[in-house]
Amino acid sequence: FGHGALAGLRVVVSAGPTYEDIDPVRFIGNRSSGRMGFAVAAAAAQAGASVSLVAGPVSLATPAGVARRIDVRSAAQMQVAVREACQAADIYIGASAVGDYRPANVSALKLKKSAGAPLSLQLEENPDILAGLAAQSGHPFLVGFAAETHDVASYARGKLRSKGLDMIAANQVGDGLGFEVAENALTLYWADGELALPRATKDELARQLIAQVAERYRAARG
Numbered sequence: 404f405g406h407g408a409l410a411g412l413r414v415v416v417s418a419g420p421t422y423e424d425i426d427p428v429r430f431i432g433n434r435s436s437g438r439m440g441f442a443v444a445a446a447a448a449q450a451g452a453s454v455s456l457v458a459g460p461v462s463l464a465t466p467a468g469v470a471r472r473i474d475v476r477s478a479a480q481m482q483v484a485v486r487e488a489c490q491a492a493d494i495y496i497g498a499s500a501v502g503d504y505r506p507a508n509v510s511a512l513k514l515k516k517s518a519g520a521p522l523s524l525q526l527e528e529n530p531d532i533l534a535g536l537a538a539q540s541g542h543p544f545l546v547g548f549a550a551e552t553h554d555v556a557s558y559a560r561g562k563l564r565s566k567g568l569d570m571i572a573a574n575q576v577g578d579g580l581g582f583e584v585a586e587n588a589l590t591l592y593w594a595d596g597e598l599a600l601p602r603a604t605k606d607e608l609a610r611q612l613i614a615q616v617a618e619r620y621r622a623a624r625g
């Protein structure tokens with residue numbers, strides 16, 4: 404543990420996409436680069452926290468000062484790793500882009516084309532990692548992300564309530580912001596307040612987010 408706004412606190416951060424296998428060579432993924440989540444993990448470590456980083460499939464180096472990194476692939480694996488890490492955590496920041504669905508059956512053999520016939524994939528819903536944690540007693544302070552293309556504020560406030568979160572960081576994706584780009588802009592929402600963090604690098608936004616998380620955590624949990 405170092406000095407700073409999160410000194411003495413244990414923080415779990417999840418980052419990156421999830422990949423849901425279809426067969427041995429194909430998967431369903433998404434365009435999350437993991438950069439926002441890795442920047443958040445770095446900022447939390449800089450703020451003095453002991454940080455566990457649960458990373459989906461990304462090609463990013465572990466930030467300096469991060470105590471532990473657990474690499475996972477699927478949403479189910481991410482949930483197991485996050486739950487385990489959250490058994491002894493004060494704050495969980497879910498910055499990962501968890502796939503909403505996975506193939507109901509993973510084929511052991513490579514799927515083959517069948518002469519012009521359409522192919523259907525049956526998908527089943529993945530568990531919601533944040534909402535699952537919120538339902539457990541003694542859970543850490545929970546921070547979620549919401550990437551939206553429209554109606555950002557109302558979707559973000561809806562997710563804050565429905566998932567039982569303490570804070571949510573919402574961003575508008577598209578227009579050179581969001582996924583696969585270096586810059587972003589966030590608006591933070593909590594039960595009785597909000598704060599806009601204007602367009603900046605993901606590293607700078609992560610530092611500002613961590614400062615607010617520290618403040619809200621102290622207000623909520625002393």
Ligand code: C5P
Nearest residue numbers: 497498499501530531532533547548549
């Ligand atoms: O995908 P969605 O907009 O619902 O994501 C909002 C928040 O919920 C994010 O912080 C994301 O990491 C989290 N989430 C989760 N488990 C899921 C889907 C999303 O923890 N299965």
